Amino acid sequence: xxxxxxxxxxxxxxxxxxxxxxxxxxxxxxxxxxxxxxxxxxxxxxxxxxxxxxxxxxxxxxxxxxxxxxxxxxxxxxxxxxxxxxxxxxxxxxxxxxxxxxxxxxxxxxxxxxxxxxxxxxxxxxxxxxxxxxxxxxxxxxxxxxxxxxxxxxxxxxxxxxxxxxxxxxxxxxxxxxxxxxxxxxxxxxxxxxxxxxxxxxxxxxxxxxxxxxxxxxxxxxxxxxxxxxxxxxxxxxxxxxxxxxxxxxxxxxxxxxxxxxxxxxxxxxxxxxxxxxxxxxxxxxxxxxxxxxxxxxxxxxxxxxxxxxxxxxxxxxxxxxxxxxxxxxxxxxxxxxxxxxxxxxxxxxxxxxxxxxxxxxxxxxxxxxxxxxxxxxxxxxxxxxxxxxxx
Numbered sequence: 001x002x003x004x005x006x007x008x009x010x011x012x013x014x015x016x017x018x019x020x021x022x023x024x025x026x027x028x029x030x031x032x033x034x035x036x037x038x039x040x041x042x043x044x045x046x047x048x049x050x051x052x053x054x055x056x057x058x059x060x061x062x063x064x065x066x067x068x069x070x071x072x073x074x075x076x077x078x079x080x081x082x083x084x085x086x087x088x089x090x091x092x093x094x095x096x097x098x099x100x101x102x103x104x105x106x107x108x109x110x111x112x113x114x115x116x117x118x119x120x121x122x123x124x125x126x127x128x129x130x131x132x133x134x135x136x137x138x139x140x141x142x143x144x145x146x147x148x149x150x151x152x153x154x155x156x157x158x159x160x161x162x163x164x165x166x167x168x169x170x171x172x173x174x175x176x177x178x179x180x181x182x183x184x185x186x187x188x189x190x191x192x193x194x195x196x197x198x199x200x201x202x203x204x205x206x207x208x209x210x211x212x213x214x215x216x217x218x219x220x221x222x223x224x225x226x227x228x229x230x231x232x233x234x235x236x237x238x239x240x241x242x243x244x245x246x247x248x249x250x251x252x253x254x255x256x257x258x259x260x261x262x263x264x265x266x267x268x269x270x271x272x273x274x275x276x277x278x279x280x281x282x283x284x285x286x287x288x289x290x291x292x293x294x295x296x297x298x299x300x301x302x303x304x305x306x307x308x309x310x311x312x313x314x315x316x317x318x319x320x321x322x323x324x325x326x327x328x329x330x331x332x333x334x335x336x337x338x339x340x341x342x343x344x345x346x347x348x349x350x351x352x353x354x355x356x357x358x359x360x361x362x363x364x365x366x367x368x369x370x371x372x373x374x375x376x377x378x379x380x381x382x383x384x385x386x387x388x389x390x391x392x
Contacts, residue, residue: 004041004042004043005041005042005043005044005045005220006022006023006036006041006043006044006045007022007023007045007046007047007212007213007216008020008021008022008023008033008036008044008045008046008047008120008122009021009022009023009030009046009047009128010046010047010048010049010111010114010115011049012049012052018110018111018114019033020033020114020115020118020120021033022034023212023213023216025213028186028211028212028213029211030212033118035118035119036119036120036121043123043124044120044121044122044123044124045122045123045124045125045126045216045220046115046120046122046124046125046126047126047127047128047130047131047216047219048103048111048125048126048127048128048228049127049128049159050127050128050129050149050157050158050159051159052103052104052107052111052127053101053102053103053127053228054079054101054102054103055099055100055101055102055127055129055156055157056075056078056079056099056100056156057093057097057098057099057100057155058074058075058078058097058098058100059074059096059097059098060074060090060092060096060097060098060100061096062092062096065090065092065098068088068231071088071090071098071100072084072086072088075088075100075102076382077382079102083102085104085105085106086102086103086104086105087102087103087104087105087108087228087231087232087233088100088101088102089101089226089227089228089230089231090226091223091225091226099155099226101127101226101228103228108228108233111125112233121235122229122235123229123235124220124224124227124229125227125228125229126219126220126223126226126227126228127157127159127228128149128159129149129150129151129157129158129159130149130157130219130222130223131144131149131212131215131216131219132149132150132151132157132184132215133151133182133184133215133218134151134155134222135182136153136155137153137180138153138180138181138182139151139152139153139169139172139179139180139181139182140181140182140184141165141169141181141182141183141184141185141193142184142185142212142215143162143183143184143185143186143187143189143190143193144185144187144212145162145187145188145189146161146162146163146189147159147160147161147162148160148161148162148164148165148185148193150165150168152168152172153172153179153180162187162189162193165193165196165197166193166196166197166200169181169197169200169203170200173200173201173202173203174202175202177202178202178203178204179202179203179204180204180206181197181203181204181205181206182205182206182207182208183197183205183206183207183208184207184208184209184210184215185209185210185212186209186210186211186212190207190209194207315345316340316342316347318371319340319347319371319391322366322369322371322391323347323349323366323391326362326365326366329361329362329365330353330358330361330362330365331354332353332354332358332384333351333352333353333358333362334351334352335349335350335351336350336351336352336386337349337350338350344392345392346390346391346392347390347391348376348388348389348390348391349388349389349391350386350387350388350389351386351387351389352381352384352385352386352387353384353385353387354384354385355384355385356378356380356385358385359375359378359385359387360375362387362389363375363389366389366391371391371392372391372392373389373390373391373392374389374390374392375387375388375389376388376389376390
């Protein structure tokens, strides 16, 4: 008999060793893990200790979300430690906001190794605090024995001892309006905790008894896009074993289809590449010469524009030559952007330098000739300085 999905929970003891439990739908509780018959299930979901996984919401423009290095750079100021040692997964919320999870590569690799030792091949790996309900403005608590999973009214998740929940709720109450608190779970201490929360001033409590099964189903449904098993840790989709003859026939059909489509795809591919190159050229033209209307023959327009801007000793070509001759005078410079305004005959460059003194050296070197050079702005970064320079 095929089971749609099974839930496992990873626990970590005081000696940092792992243990595994399996959720029993029969009695709605956790039992010691035995084994998984992978041929009889379609999905294995594992919940890992919440203290191992950092979570937060940060501003990440949609344009860079597909670049893991850019996302890691954006999260560097929020996460303690070196982001290069962390595995990140994220999912967009509203606007440019993004929910981010982070776990140490060493921790995730240890978890995967332990599961493999237990012959468990997980499809979904999520932090256990996602068992708490999530709703804007509501402080949610899901109680499991002596532990509680919390989602604050501001959307921050954490797993704590159940005895710490009243303190967390008390410090979250605002003086001007009551705090909506939602308590779920199935535990011997459920009524005790509910009574403690109801006695707190400024708390409006909503309580619902339910086992972890419903909460885990909601967590997997709502947070599948934050599965920790992504990119380098992604797993193949689970499927049933097929007869080898059927597999051979499917493979032959695929190869034949690929052979037929190859010639058609070739032409389409080169056409697509040409279109992409044209877009890049147009974008680069607008970046260097902002506000200029493009003509049908972009190559002829660009040549004429450069010739026009290059007349005299202070035109476009002269400024490019000045920039080129001065660039190697200071090591470690990185050009971020370059813009030229022909009407004003001025060029604005944005670059990164190792220090403010290096930036001053660049300005001094550029200003040795007949050009007027001005440092418009300088901002210190975590590593280096970002400067904007105008050349007239």
